Amino acid sequence: MDAIIQVSNLSKSFKTQDVLKGVSLDIEQGEIYGLLGPSGSGKTTLIKLMIGLELPSSGSVTFKGSRLKAKKLYPSIGYMSQSDALYQDLTAKENLAFTASLYGLKKAQREQQIEKVMEMVDLLPHLNKPVHQFSGGMKRRLSLAIALLHDPEVLFLDEPTVGIDPVLRKEIWDGFRKLKEDGRTIIITTHVMDEAERCDRLGLLQHGEIISSDTPAAIKTQYGVGSIEEVFLKNGGVSVEN
Amino acid sequence: MRIRGFVVRIIRQLFRDKRTLALMFLAPILILTMLSLVFSSEDYEPKVAIVDVPKPLEAKLDVSGFESYEHKDEALEAMKDGELDGYVTFDDPSTPDIVVEGSDPSVNGAVMKKVQTLFPSQSLNLSDRVTFLYGNEEMGMFDSFGPVLLGFFVFFFVFLVSGVSFLRERTTGTLERLLASPIKIWEMVVSYVLGFGIVTLLQAALISWYAIYILDMMMAGSFFNVLIVIVLLSFTALTLGILLSAFAKNELQMMQFIPIVVVPQIFFSGLFNLDTISEWLSWIGPITPLYYAADALRDVMIRGFGFTDLLIDLAVLAGFSLLFITLNVAALKKYRKI
Numbered sequence: 130m131d132a133i134i135q136v137s138n139l140s141k142s143f144k145t146q147d148v149l150k151g152v153s154l155d156i157e158q159g160e161i162y163g164l165l166g167p168s169g170s171g172k173t174t175l176i177k178l179m180i181g182l183e184l185p186s187s188g189s190v191t192f193k194g195s196r197l198k199a200k201k202l203y204p205s206i207g208y209m210s211q212s213d214a215l216y217q218d219l220t221a222k223e224n225l226a227f228t229a230s231l232y233g234l235k236k237a238q239r240e241q242q243i244e245k246v247m248e249m250v251d252l253l254p255h256l257n258k259p260v261h262q263f264s265g266g267m268k269r270r271l272s273l274a275i276a277l278l279h280d281p282e283v284l285f286l287d288e289p290t291v292g293i294d295p296v297l298r299k300e301i302w303d304g305f306r307k308l309k310e311d312g313r314t315i316i317i318t319t320h321v322m323d324e325a326e327r328c329d330r331l332g333l334l335q336h337g338e339i340i341s342s343d344t345p346a347a348i349k350t351q352y353g354v355g356s357i358e359e360v361f362l363k364n365g366g367v368s369v370e371n
Numbered sequence: 372m373r374i375r376g377f378v379v380r381i382i383r384q385l386f387r388d389k390r391t392l393a394l395m396f397l398a399p400i401l402i403l404t405m406l407s408l409v410f411s412s413e414d415y416e417p418k419v420a421i422v423d424v425p426k427p428l429e430a431k432l433d434v435s436g437f438e439s440y441e442h443k444d445e446a447l448e449a450m451k452d453g454e455l456d457g458y459v460t461f462d463d464p465s466t467p468d469i470v471v472e473g474s475d476p477s478v479n480g481a482v483m484k485k486v487q488t489l490f491p492s493q494s495l496n497l498s499d500r501v502t503f504l505y506g507n508e509e510m511g512m513f514d515s516f517g518p519v520l521l522g523f524f525v526f527f528f529v530f531l532v533s534g535v536s537f538l539r540e541r542t543t544g545t546l547e548r549l550l551a552s553p554i555k556i557w558e559m560v561v562s563y564v565l566g567f568g569i570v571t572l573l574q575a576a577l578i579s580w581y582a583i584y585i586l587d588m589m590m591a592g593s594f595f596n597v598l599i600v601i602v603l604l605s606f607t608a609l610t611l612g613i614l615l616s617a618f619a620k621n622e623l624q625m626m627q628f629i630p631i632v633v634v635p636q637i638f639f640s641g642l643f644n645l646d647t648i649s650e651w652l653s654w655i656g657p658i659t660p661l662y663y664a665a666d667a668l669r670d671v672m673i674r675g676f677g678f679t680d681l682l683i684d685l686a687v688l689a690g691f692s693l694l695f696i697t698l699n700v701a702a703l704k705k706y707r708k709i
Contacts, residue, residue, distance in 0.1 A: 180551055181709030197709040200553075208551040214544035231552045275548075 133158040133283060133314050134179060139188035141174055148174045150337045151188070156316060161309055164318040165325050165357065166334030172318040173211055175334065176285050179316065180208055204232065207281035211288050213268040217261040221252060221271050224260060225278060232279035246274040249304040251297060266292040273301070283314045290324065302327055325357050333360060340364055390624060401630065405638050405652075417481040420458040421489075422446050428464055432489050446470075450504055457482035459489065466500060473503035474673045475515050505674040506589065514589035518668035519642045521582055522661055525575060525601050526608040527633050533567050534612030534625045542621065546706070556703045560613070560696055567609045568602070575601035583672075591675030597668065600681065603688040604664035610695030611660075617702050640665040663687045 132155035141149040149171045156162045164172045177183040179190055181197040192202050216224055222243065229239040247253045250270035255263070263271065273289050290298045302324070305315055309329075317328065325331055326345050333341045333348065341348050345357060352360045420438040422445075438455070440446040446458040450470070456478050457471040467490075471482050486497060506514070540546040549559060579597050582588045590597075615632065619625040639656035642665075656662045667684035670676040 181707075182547060182551060184708045199707060199709050202709070203551060204553045206551070208548065210544050210547055212544040214548040216545060217543075228552075231549070231554050233553075 131158055132156060133193060134316070135191045135194075136175075136179065137189050137191075139175075139178060139190065140186050141171075141178060141183065142186050148337050149178070152334075152337075152339050153188075154332050154339055154342050156314065158314055159309060159312050160329040161305060161315045161317065161327070163325050163328030163331045164316065164334060165320075165331055167361065168320075170334040171337045172334055173287055176208075176287050176316065176318060180206060180285055204279075205282040207276035207279065207284045209272050209276035209284075209286045209289055213272045215260045215268060215271060215275075218259065220257050220259050221247070221263075221274075222256045224271065225275060228275050228278050234279060242278055242280065246277045249277065250274045250301065266294070266297075269293055270297075270301075277308075281313070284308070284316065286315065286317045288318055288320065290319070290321065298324075322356065322358055331357070333357075335361060335364060390627065405635060415478065415481055417456040417478055417485055418454065419482055419485050420446050420449070420455055422458050422460045424461055425464050428461065434489070436485075437489075443470075447504075457486070459486055467497075469497060469501045471501060471503055473506035474669055477515075479503075505591070513586075514673065515669075516642055517582060517586075517588040518672045519637070519640050519661075519665040521578065521588075522601065522604055522664040522668050523637050523640070525571075525578060525605050526636070526661055526664070527629070529567065529571055529574070529605040529608040530612040530633060531625070531629070532612070533563070533609040534616040534619070534628070535622055537563065537613045538616040538619055538622065538625055541616070550707050556707060557700050559703065560610075560699045563613060564606065564609060564692075564696065568606065571605040571609065572598070572602055575605060588672065590672050592671035592677070596671045596676075596678055596681060599678075599685065600664055600667045600671065600688070603685055603692065604660060606692040607660040607688055607695065610692050610699060614695050614699050614702065635659075636661040641669065660688060660691045663691075 134156040136152055136154050136156075139149055139152045140147070152171075152175060164175060166172055174183065178185055181190075181199065181202060190197055195201070216227070219227070225243045225247075226239065229242065234242060243256075244253070247256060250273055252267060252270055252274065255267065260268065260271065269289065269292050273286070276284060276286065276289075290301060293301065305317075308315065317324075319325060328345065330342065330344050331348060332339050341351065341360065343351070348357065348360060349355065352363055354360055354363060418438065420440050421432075421434055422440045422443045424432070424434070424439070437459075440449070440458065443458070443460050446455060446460075447470070449455045450458065450472055455472070457469060460468045460470070462468065467486075469483070469486055471479050473479060483497060483501070490497075540549070575598055579594065579601060583590045583594065583597075611632070615628050616625060619628070635655065636659040639652075639659055640661040663684040667681045667688075670681060670684070
């Protein structure tokens with residue numbers, strides 16, 4: 130398989146703080162790649178560097194073999210940030226329609242996609258409700274629906290399942306599996322261990338460095354432990370938040 | 372104990388936000404200073420001319436301080452160009468006629484006072500002999516201030532609302548999501564201008580209609596021209612609001628631009644006579660959009676000027692908008708890094 134995203138020796142510092150130190154990893158087309166690490170380990174910064182919302186202090190990121198360019202990159206990716214970037218005064222449908230217009234979705238296609246993504250996050254009955262009436266978990270799900278709306282090739286999801294109950298979380302992960310089967314690539318950050326186990330490959334971030342990048346099974350074998358959580362405990366004693 | 376802890380927390384917070392602190396202490400000083408400079412300046416000295424004074428009369432009159440014209444057409448031209456506030460003609464030597472520019476009641480009064488000094492001994496009723504180039508004797512302060520206030524309030528609210536709404540794009544993360552989407556920076560700025568432009572058009576129409584037809588503000592020109600001026604003014608307010616929102620972290624900091632950016636404009640837009648403002652502050656007026664909008668609005672509403680007479684003011688307002696739009700695009704391009 131081809132690497133769709135290549136991160137080479139990437140470092141990022143804000144003023145005096147080094148957030149990422151020499152991170153290198155390849156993300157292959159059609160895989161679900163999980164970024165796992167304690168809070169403050171640099172997960173969000175790494176995602177933002179991958180989609181050009183931040184510039185690296187040194188090192189480089191390539192998308193499909195070439196330097197990041199807004200014109201080529203942004204039409205083919207979906208991004209869900211850690212904060213719910215929603216227009217609170219508008220209804221869910223109005224938020225989705227606005228996003229559809231950004232990606233130039235035609236009316237018929239738009240209606241169809243809105244239905245599809247809202248079904249996946251189980252919000253279809255709330256389509257015409259203003260967002261400020263949504264609960265935290267519902268906002269999270271709507272943000273996810275918006276990121277999925279234009280059926281992007283690559284999805285960057287920063288903690289997509291925070292505040293979502295386990296049953297629904299499982300359904301959402303089934304949706305991710307389906308997207309993967311259709312050849313979509315998903316890069317996801319998480320705190321939750323059972324989610325980490327569902328990724329094809331994991332990048333473990335600690336103190337701004339990738340300490341391991343492999344399948345969950347291989348990582349556990351490499352460290353000789355029974356769960357991913359223990360890798361962090363073994364490697365410096367910082368526990369992963371749950 | 373609880374109260375002490377609470378007070379300490381509040382003071383700590385205030386001192387952490389240096390800008391709000393500076394605003395609380397310095398903004399009132401700034402505004403008071405401006406007010407004192409505007410009000411304590413010397414009385415306005417009106418520019419009055421005498422036209423074609425008969426020789427025998429001239430010897431009797433004290434004409435120092437008056438300009439002199441041979442013919443009344445020349446004086447009228449000078450008045451239209453803003454070089455004269457009033458002039459006196461002597462077609463009938465015993466009863467002079469007075470012509471005043473008329474768009475500012477306080478200047479009208481000053482002209483009358485000065486003309487009266489020509490005839491200290493005679494008990495002439497001068498007010499019967501006055502004609503107005505623009506306006507009329509019934510024009511009140513509100514008619515004269517009205518156009519400026521109209522412009523000011525439109526500017527004020529459009530500036531604030533557009534600034535805050537763009538600020539929210541940044542603080543709620545929607546701007547970041549827009550940056551990671553295919554939309555181009557200039558498309559974002561143009562969308563804002565158009566979106567607000569439509570709402571502003573409605574706002575301008577309603578406010579102007581209310582002021583003119585309900586409050587009976589003087590209206591010598593065309594309503595359509597008033598709308599054009601106000602819409603162009605609100606474009607400058609809108610684009611300036613978006614631009615400055617980049618320098619505010621929250622809604623409160625956006626409010627802090629009011630005394631710094633919005634209020635000073637009113638001092639230099641003709642609400643107070645511009646000729647009496649201290650010399651070293653007079654450069655401020657011509658760099659503020661409201662200065663041109665107020666001038667254009669007065670031209671339409673009091674002087675009844677047509678569209679072609681407004682072209683310079685309209686061009687300057689459009690220029691301000693274009694400048695701010697360009698700066699906005701440049702500033703936002705810094706956010707999109709690739």
